[in-house]
Amino acid sequence: MSENDLITDNSDLIELDFLLTPDEIALRDSVRSFVDAEIRPNIAGWFEKAQFPVELIPEMAKLGLLGMHLTGYGCPGKSSVQYGLAALELEAGDSGLRTFVSVQGSLAMAAIYKHGSEEQKSEWLPGMAAGTTIGCFGLTEPDSGSDPASMKTFARRDGDDWVISGHKRWIGLGTIAQVAIVWAMTDEGVRGFIVPTNARGFEVQLIEQKLSMRASIQTELILSDVRLPSTALLPKATGLRGPFECLNEARYGIAWGVMGAARDSFESALAYSKTRTPFDRPLAGFQLTQQKLVDMAVEINKGTLLALHLGRLKDAGRLQPHQISLGKLSNTREAIKIAREARTILGGNGITLDHSPLRHANNLESVRTYEGTDEIHTLVLGQHITGISAFR
Template structure:
């Protein structure tokens, strides 16, 4: 891939890769085994803030404004360590910070973004609800006027960073349609309950958000966000990062399987010398490089303002599906060793079961492509 990247892109990628290998990978299997704590999650995000990857694709207010491919490569390197780490970064930068950057007032941007870029302030993004996942238009969370204030009631579910957030971007139904609100998490009536016993995405904090009569001042409203286009615009940014990130998990699983196959001896020779193993490795390599090439291509389109939402769905659907299959195949090469946390392959596969689902399920992205192909909406 290096021939397709500029010197600056390679340097940025290598910086994130070194950080991941030196600072994160030595601890990640332990974090996954016992689940990352709130304190540890905050520490990781502060370290990533020092590295400069939180909101790195945004411009101004303490953000670097790097091009899309540079941001995508950072996602790839972080997810090569663990999907949960990339997810924390995506929620912070591509969802919470992007919502403020796109739809917030200048005062809101100046107040929140510089501190979020450093990891001093953590954000989360409250859209999904217990009964409203793929159909956000059916959300039940409401915001009603009370004098000059707003009163929010409702529940959000499966919220990454929810239990460690200082500010929550919450989407609610109003008399004026769906609107976005900035909710400081120390506001009376706001509660974040962490979701435990997860078999996936254990290196991140996932929470239920409960809003029980949360009173907010009028300036908590994101003024430029009206309707579902607001949250969906942010989700498209996060999906772009997933297109790259999923291939990081796939690359790590492939590399692990290749190294293991060359070292593991059966019937008097390394298993890498057997035809069936070589076929698996070759097939994995094809899908890995196809996925990375697709991600970079979509990144180049984004750099020139030509990337369409359906193309992001194309990338998310293809690369998460391919990455999961690569991880599963890698596990078969490792045999019984592949089910232990000594190796990364099953941890990546478990995580990707969530990545395939969140930011739009495979079924939803399939129908997005079907609509783009036929001009007919099959969602309802």
Template sequence: MVSASDLLDIDGEFSDRELALRETVREFVDRRIRPGIAGWFEEARFPVELIPELAELGLLGMHLSGYGCAGRTAVEYGLAAQELEAGDSGIRTFVSVQGSLAMSAIAKWGSEVQKATWLPRMARGDAIGCFGLTEPSAGSDPAAMRTTARREGDAWVLDGTKRWIGLASIADVAVIWARTEEGVRGFLVPTETPGFSATPITGKLAMRASIQCDVALDGVRLPESAVLPEGRGLRAAFSCLDEARFGIAWGAIGAARDSFDTALAYAQERTQFGRPIAGFQLTQAKFVDMALEIQKAQLVALRLGRAKDAGRLEPHMISFAKLNNTRVAIDVARTARTVLGGNGVTLDLSPMRHASNLEAVRTYEGTDEVHTLVLGERITGLRAFR
């Protein structure tokens, strides 16, 4: 079903193959995520039972080719992310951490042995990955990381801490970025390695149906074969973040669209002063404003996806889309909540849950401030970070 927010018939810009994938993922979300998401969010539980089903749909590492991965286009990946986040940001985040961060790091920077060892298992959902870059004192400034890796004979020894690491407590392998005498390097750390520990972060007010952890690395000893041979410097890590940011730019639209659709259905049924509240001018103005912003964000995402598929995507374009679309999504979710009145503050209706999640989505993979400065540098030619 086409959303009433599609005032420009943007659906007409997608191919039959793209729309078929979207409908497949949308049906999965309707059948498997919507019925349980309020409970998972309230319980602060990630539904691990969905992992085999997500793998069966070919959604894990879906934009990668070979090694059992689906080899889908960027636009197809974006549409899948959009539908998953219409269900909940936490579910889309799982697919993003697994595919766009952990699997992408191995695919981009790993050895042939590392790829063959991990990627097929991860695509099947038989192995889970996480991506350790952010630290307690190095969020927006990863160059300030304190995690170190030092050579000790034929081995590497890792020490340090990471924070807000998605999936770490259920992961089988962690992609860890650490300082070495040669600069920042990436390492594959099997999570059963002595000295590795992951502790889920509790008390979250957002992304409650997902897992984020504190990770400790205490004398973690690894063989030379654990090094990502091509993963040198922060640029290697950032290339994986760009993959995740691409998915966020699409996914946020899903949360916005679901908020819009939920509020519209409610407003058409909710009667006050003798008629549906959808018939009042102020309410209609809210829906118009939301629809305009959703449509513009969808066009931004589509432009991003087509550019990526054509090999013309540049990092500042991803910053543009991540910054714009998360801003739009959170504003739409908040406006949709106002249409719902008091009923909108419960888990019976999705907009406030989406708004809560989007506070985290807007922050991770680069805050508004970071992406603003990326774009500012692109416009002015002057770097304002330091």
């Protein structure tokens, strides 16, 4: 019997389903079944080989996971809470799979949906929702992660065209993407561009030898005088508000997703503790082990309730940026603590890929960093509380 055979919803102490609609439960259960059937049996091998399972993209599209919270243009049009529940279940499998859905839907597709023209939306979004066109989101640069205002990538006008040169780093999906959303400084401030990845002067390099997010694709984009027509410009995105609105979509999904990694770590440790019998009794019967399990379960319930509340606010059109920062900061911080604590219950066996907690903990090091570090979200909340900006 494997640890997965023993997994149930032991972390749910508050009857969370009572707070969900039948449609939300059905969507969650369908994604959970997909994760159980397609991801759990294979994720250890993908992680070890640093392999992203591109063969699952059509299946994720059929489940309506790509751009699922967007409406029209072939997009599923699901609620924010449904999207959050899907993110949680995907990340219970692995952060890399949730990240794929986030980059495709919350970043690349959302940029076109929020800031593109009708022509751009009609051209790109249906194929992206179907998974036949993959997108990436080029904002972060080697020397400007938390400070995108200092980006060096520049787009200059040349007649009716734009010519872009620059370097982006930590760009998810770059090697499999057909289109990149590239943010560049211009004489008019920061603007966004839709860049086909087969454009002359566009180069992608895979980032290898990662210790985290191994079952995902992270790349560098190098643009050398990439010439684009005027129709490549996202007309409604001016200044940093453009990429930040997309980042907030992704950050919202992270607040849900990391609770999936936390829950899976907890369930793995719980299952192990019931079958491991040091000193002639189950490990789960020791007081110190029960304290660890209880502390983990309490934080999972609190974090999932927070994510659900943020989802209800988002569906009501009331969600504010500082609230997203609260969810991303608190839930990611707690999730990585839970994954690390779960590993301690597994003892030495916990450092192998037979068990999930250390894999989740390694992944969460990346999740804790991207879409805003702990420090950045702390300062967002500090500014909201005090009314004083401490960024500089």
